[in-house]
Amino acid sequence: MSLSFERLQATVQAAHGRPGRGYWLLLALAASLAAWGGWAYSLVVRNGLYVTGLERPGCWGNLITDFVFWVGIAHSGTLISAILFLFRAKFRTAVYRVAEMMTVFAVMTAGLYPIFHLGRPWFAYWLFPYPNERGIWVNFRSPLIWDVFAISTYFIVSTVFLLVGVAPDAAALRDRAAGWRRRLYGILAFGWRGTDEQWRHYTRAYLFFAAFATPLVVSVHSVVSWDFAVSVLPGWHSTLFPPYFVAGAILSGVAMVIVILVPLRRWLHLEEIITPRHLDMLSRLVLLTSLIVTYSYATEILTALGEPASDPERSTFVYRMTGDYAPLFWLMVACNCVGPSLLLAGKVRRSVKALFTISLLVNVGMWLERFNIVVTSLAHDRDPFSWRTYTPSWVEWAMTFGAFGWFFFWFLVGLKVLPPVSIAEMKEELAHEAHASGEAAHAG
Amino acid sequence: MPAEAGVLGSFGEPSAAAGAVRALKGAGFADVRVAMPAPFPEVVLAIGKPRSPIDFVTFPGALVGLLCGIGLTVGTSLAWPLVTGGKPVVSIPPFVIVIFEMTVLIGSLTNLLAVSLGSWHGGRARVFPGQPTFNADRIGVYAVGGDPALAERVLRESGAEEVGRVG
Numbered sequence: 087m088s089l090s091f092e093r094l095q096a097t098v099q100a101a102h103g104r105p106g107r108g109y110w111l112l113l114a115l116a117a118s119l120a121a122w123g124g125w126a127y128s129l130v131v132r133n134g135l136y137v138t139g140l141e142r143p144g145c146w147g148n149l150i151t152d153f154v155f156w157v158g159i160a161h162s163g164t165l166i167s168a169i170l171f172l173f174r175a176k177f178r179t180a181v182y183r184v185a186e187m188m189t190v191f192a193v194m195t196a197g198l199y200p201i202f203h204l205g206r207p208w209f210a211y212w213l214f215p216y217p218n219e220r221g222i223w224v225n226f227r228s229p230l231i232w233d234v235f236a237i238s239t240y241f242i243v244s245t246v247f248l249l250v251g252v253a254p255d256a257a258a259l260r261d262r263a264a265g266w267r268r269r270l271y272g273i274l275a276f277g278w279r280g281t282d283e284q285w286r287h288y289t290r291a292y293l294f295f296a297a298f299a300t301p302l303v304v305s306v307h308s309v310v311s312w313d314f315a316v317s318v319l320p321g322w323h324s325t326l327f328p329p330y331f332v333a334g335a336i337l338s339g340v341a342m343v344i345v346i347l348v349p350l351r352r353w354l355h356l357e358e359i360i361t362p363r364h365l366d367m368l369s370r371l372v373l374l375t376s377l378i379v380t381y382s383y384a385t386e387i388l389t390a391l392g393e394p395a396s397d398p399e400r401s402t403f404v405y406r407m408t409g410d411y412a413p414l415f416w417l418m419v420a421c422n423c424v425g426p427s428l429l430l431a432g433k434v435r436r437s438v439k440a441l442f443t444i445s446l447l448v449n450v451g452m453w454l455e456r457f458n459i460v461v462t463s464l465a466h467d468r469d470p471f472s473w474r475t476y477t478p479s480w481v482e483w484a485m486t487f488g489a490f491g492w493f494f495f496w497f498l499v500g501l502k503v504l505p506p507v508s509i510a511e512m513k514e515e516l517a518h519e520a521h522a523s524g525e526a527a528h529a530g
Numbered sequence: 531m532p533a534e535a536g537v538l539g540s541f542g543e544p545s546a547a548a549g550a551v552r553a554l555k556g557a558g559f560a561d562v563r564v565a566m567p568a569p570f571p572e573v574v575l576a577i578g579k580p581r582s583p584i585d586f587v588t589f590p591g592a593l594v595g596l597l598c599g600i601g602l603t604v605g606t607s608l609a610w611p612l613v614t615g616g617k618p619v620v621s622i623p624p625f626v627i628v629i630f631e632m633t634v635l636i637g638s639l640t641n642l643l644a645v646s647l648g649s650w651h652g653g654r655a656r657v658f659p660g661q662p663t664f665n666a667d668r669i670g671v672y673a674v675g676g677d678p679a680l681a682e683r684v685l686r687e688s689g690a691e692e693v694g695r696v697g
Contacts, residue, residue, distance in 0.1 A: 091567065091667035215602060223606035227617055227624045235631040243638045250642065258567060258665040276646065280665050282577050283652030285569040290582035291645035298592075298638045301630075309627060513667075514568035517544050521572075 089358055091513050098505050099259055101354040102267070105502060108353075116495035123488010126481045127202060135205060137481045144464045144476030146203075148486050153199035154456040155338065156192050156489065157237070157310050158331075161303055162339025163189025164244055167251070168299035171292075177367040179511045180360045184350065185343045186248045187504060191496040192339075193241040195489050200233060202485065229313045236309040243302055247295050253278045254288070254510040270503065307335040314459065320402040321463030330382035337375035337422065338452035341445040344368050346497070348442045350506070359507050362436060369435045372445065376426030379455075383423065398468045405466040406458060410475045414454050415462075421451025535697035536561075536674040538659055539685030544570035547669040550688035551576035554673050557684050561674040563656055565664035573669065584644040591640020592633050599632030600625075659696045672696070 105113075129137050140147050163185040170178040201210045213234045215224045224231050257278035260271035278284065311331035314322035324330075344365065351360040390403035406415050425444045428434045435441065461476050478486075541547040547564065551573065554562045564573055603625035611619045664670040671690070673681040678695055685693045 095666055215606060222610050222612070225614055226603045226607065226628050227614060227621050232624070232627045235628050239631040239635040242635060246638055246642050250645070254567070254665070261665050277650065277653065278665070279653060279658060280565045280567060281653065281656065281658045282564040282566070282574070282579065283656050284649040285566070285574065286579055287582045287584055287645050287648035287652065289569050289574075290584050291588075291641050291648075294584075294588050294641045295638060298634050298641070302634050305627070305630060305634075510568045514570060517568070517570055520543075521545060 089516060091516065094359065094507075094512055094516065095258060095262075095509055097355065097359060098255070098507050098509055099262065101356070101506050102259070102502055109498065109502075113495065113498050116491045116493075116498060119491025120488050120495050121491075123485045123491060126484030126488065129481055130202065130485075131207065135203075137479060139477050139479040139482060141474075141476075143467055143472045143474060144461060146460050146464060147476050148457075148478040148482035149199050149203050151453065151456040151460050152486050152489055153196055153203075154310055154331075154460070155453050156196035156199070156493070157307060158335035158338040158452060158456075159342050159493075160189045160192035160196060160240070160244070160339065161307060161332070161335035162343050163187070163192075164240075164247070164299045164303045165336055165339065166343070167247065168296040169303065171296045172300060175367075176515060177364050179515050180364050180507060181343065181347060181368065183248075183251070183504070183508050184347060184506055185339075186244070186251065187497060187500045187506075188339075188343060188346065189244045190241070190248055191493050191500065192342075193237065193244060194496065195493045197237050197241060198489070198492075200230070200237075229309070229316055232309045233313065236306045240302055240306045243295075243299055247299055248504075249274070250288075250292065250295060251508060252504055254280060255505040255508060258509050259505060274504075304332055307331045314463075319463050319467055320398040321406070321459065321466075324386060326382060326386055330379070330386075333375050333378035333382065334422075334452060334455060337372060337379055337426075338449055340368055340371045340375065341448035341452070344372070344441060344445040345449060348438055348445075350501075354501075354506060356507065359512065362438070365438065365441060366435050369429050369441050369444075372426050372448065373429040376422060376429075376448070380423040380427075383419065402463055402466050406462045409462070409466065411458060411462050411465070415458055418451045418454040418458055421447040422455060425451070534657065534674050535678075536659075536672055536676075536695075537678050537681035537685060538694055538696050539671045539673075539688070539690035540664075540692040541669040541671060541689065542667070542691055543689070544573050544669060546689035547671055548572040548576040550671045550685055550690065553684045553688050554671070554681065557676075557680055559673045559676045559681060561656075563658055563672040563674065565658045565670040565672070567665055567667065567669075570669070582648060584641065584648055587644035587647075588637060588641040591644070592637030594640070595633040595636025596629060598636060599629030602632065603628050 138147065138149070163182070166178050166185040167182040170182070200213075201207045204210055213224065213231065224234075252274055253276050256271040256274035257280060260268055260275050263271055308328035308331065311327035315324055315327040317323060347360060347365070347368075351357055387403055387407070390397070390399045393400040406412070425447050428440070428444060434444075465475050466473055539550060541550065544566070547566070548570070551562050551564060555576075555578075562577070564577060566573060604620050607619050607621075607625075613619060658664075658670065658672060668691070671685065673685070682693050682695075
């Protein structure tokens with residue numbers, strides 16, 4: 087056995103040790119960014135959306151871009167924990183907990199944006215169906231209501247999935263902890279004792295959670311894509327959008343997992359658990375989804391270019407590639423298509439620095455992709471009279487960066503509360519490896 | 531709740547624990563319980579318990595979610611039949627999205643309820659002696675009732691690192 091149960095647990099437990107100065111600095115930085123974003127949002131609440139750069143026809147800008155970006159980031163967790171679980175992909179074991187945590191905190195971030203974007207956010211509860219004195223219900227034909235249902239369901243199911251997975255690990259940590267940590271792990275363990283009866287129900291239930299979560303992953307970003315695709319705007323009205331958005335979401339999500347895992351494994355001394363092989367497998371996922379995204383870009387562009395010159399769809403795509411926002415479009419192509427193609431080389435996949443840089447750039451590229459979709463289509467619609475460019479105000483940039491602060495603040499807190507690696511599943515895998523190597527030695 | 535009288539053996543290897551479970555059953559012990567840090571397949575197989583019945587709670591839960599989704603979308607639309615965008619009052623394609631989300635949401639929550647109740651009930655019906663190490667790196671095999679001397683011998687012969695009587 088390369089890594090003993092004892093050592094595995096000690097390594098994960100050590101991650102919950104007393105935080106150093108670097109941790110507090112990062113936490114303070116994240117909290118400051120979130121506070122800055124919160125201050126900027128308070129200006130929107132007090133003065134209205136006119137403090138943003140939003141104006142006709144560009145009524146959607148950074149805030150909707152951020153919303154789609156963070157929903158996309160949230161996709162990797164459930165993909166890695168649920169879909170790869172159903173496919174019995176063993177490499178997920180070491181990395182899925184971080185991805186699941188990322189999912190929950192990213193949905194918490196994404197869910198803020200539709201509320202930010204409401205002119206009167208104090209009426210956000212109108213989006214939920216409840217019997218009210220007016221006797222009128224929400225319009226279930228509206229994509230905004232689909233978002234409410236999809237995002238709320240995704241948040242609840244992802245959180246349940248995360249906490250159910252944590253229970254056996256929390257029990258293992260509880261038995262060796264003291265003080266407030268023991269009480270906290272006790273709560274997270276939900277009375278877990280690891281008996282055969284508990285495992286019998288748990289393994290079956292986990293399979294169901296994975297089976298429920300898998301179509302949910304596909305549905306959530308499809309629903310988000312329909313926010314655009316059910317409109318009649320050139321550049322949005324496309325049946326390609328659901329698969330294109332889901333692939334893009336997985337690309338950005340897995341890239342974000344790599345961006346987080348690379349420094350994390352070093353900082354928490356998890357190198358023995360999260361090995362270069364795990365990073366290699368994740369990089370293959372990035373490569374695969376990047377190829378799907380590249381194919382989607384090519385499909386929508388070539389389809390549009392096949393139309394006559396007077397066609398609005400063609401006009402919008404030509405504008406995207408050559409107009410005011412062209413540098414952003416080509417930067418997006420470089421980050422999402424050219425960069426990840428370097429991962430075809432095994433040498434690049436095995437270089438942690440190269441992988442980190444490519445993944446970071448994919449995240450930049452995926453934010454730009456959403457910006458291109460949202461902004462260029464609105465800036466260049468069917469009516470040339472209303473063509474107008476959109477530039478985000480500092481308030482929107484503050485809210486964009488504030489969201490990163492909000493996300494990383496919760497993530498850093500989560501790292502000190504939840505085990506960053508699934509101890510139980512790792513033990514199962516280690517026992518399996520030891521058994522297989524023992525058999526091989528016996529046969530040899 | 532105190533554990534019944536029996537013999538508890540501690541194992542470091544899943545294959546040894548699985549062997550002990552089989553040996554105890556072969557020796558006539560009908561009630562053999564195990565606590566372990568992970569669901570090791572060989573041990574689960576040796577215990578030989580049928581599949582968890584939580585399917586019978588989760589599937590009806592998902593079905594209730596489906597019906598709630600249909601009731602919410604169709605029922606509320608018919609309660610105030612307001613035509614918007616020239617579309618039918620009961621528009622099936624957009625309603626499917628909400629119905630699907632409700633199915634998944636209520637199905638998942640019922641699944642959570644089922645696993646919580648199953649674990650809680652299992653813990654009460656099949657008490658395991660308190661040994662914190664069984665969540666960490668050891669596997670506990672607990673033979674309830676029967677001849678304790680025989681159980682001790684079988685557990686030792688199967689490779690138990692520690693054997694002790696309970697109750």
